[in-house]
Amino acid sequence: MTRLMVLGMLRTKPMSGYEMQQQLQVSEVDKWAGILPGSIYHALKKMDKEGLVRVANVEATGHRVKAIYEITEEGDKEYKNLLISSFSEPSVHLPxxxxxxxxxxxxxxxxxxxxxxxxxxxxxxxxxxxxxxxxxxxxxxxxxxxxxxxxxxxxxxxxxxxxxxxxxxxxxxxxxxxxxx
Missing domain, CATH: 1.10.287 (Helix Hairpins)
Structure with missing residues (x-):
């Protein structure tokens, strides 16, 4: 789920992991989606190694450095596959x-x-x-x-x-x- 969210957000515009985390928290998507803040950074690093995203820019503000990620062509294909897959998974989970x-x-x-x-x-x-x-x-x-x-x-x-x-x-x-x- 985190991969789908991250790739979907990067399709709208390049952004940092922190910006993604803030968007999820403001909209409270993180609560119903069960996405932990650290999982965004983990997913970004993993998908960067897989060639699904890449660092588009590195911004420095004071002592902080943040990577701005963008989706790659392979990432766009992965996003589309994940999106279709999300509609085929059974949507009722019994207690x-x-x-x-x-x-x-x-x-x-x-x-x-x-x-x-x-x-x-x-x-x-x-x-x-x-x-x-x-x-x-x-x-x-x-x-x-x-x-x-x-x-x-x-x-x-x-x-x-x-x-x-x-x-x-x-x-x-x-x-x-x-x-x-």
Whole structure:
């Protein structure tokens, strides 16, 4: 995912790793995409060795030196392949660890503290609610800087719908556990 993001941003204009990181943070893409700041620099160095990007310029400001990268012709081909590939990968990822826990919980003769499990589910709900808030805030921030097109709008809505669906599922688990206790 980092490769696709970095190559995509470099298709818009040459930029430094720091500038890419700032764009991702301002738009809050880094939160839903799971891109860590250090992964941008790692990806740039690796793709430079692979010939997908190259240093177009080196700028010095004070004691700092920053490399400005640009995409190569090979990088553009790689970007197009990654983009097409991103649309073919299954887009639903099931919470298999949670499902496994639920199936184990249903086994007879378990001696498990249901209150602790419910507390853990509540913690998970709080994390999901926080992520929803972050996505909504990111959507508002993005709208301040650029016109949000229809694809971006439906993407944001789908992300929020996924969080809501999972929170509703967690609420149902809590209700079922509470009734069964």
């Amino acid at each position: 298999v660890l949670l499902y496994t826990g639920l199936s184990m919980f249903n086994l007879p003769n378990h001696d498990i503290d249901t209150e602790r499990i419910i507390a853990a589910i509540e913690e998970q709900k709080q994390v999901l609610l926080k992520k929803m808030d972050d996505i909504e805030a990111g959507q508002k921030i993005k709208a301040q800087f650029i016109e949000v097109n229809e694809l971006a709008k439906i993407t944001f809505q789908n992300i929020l719908d996924q969080y809501k669906l999972q929170i509703e599922f967690l609420d149902k688990i809590i209700l079922a556990m509470t009734k069964g206790a």
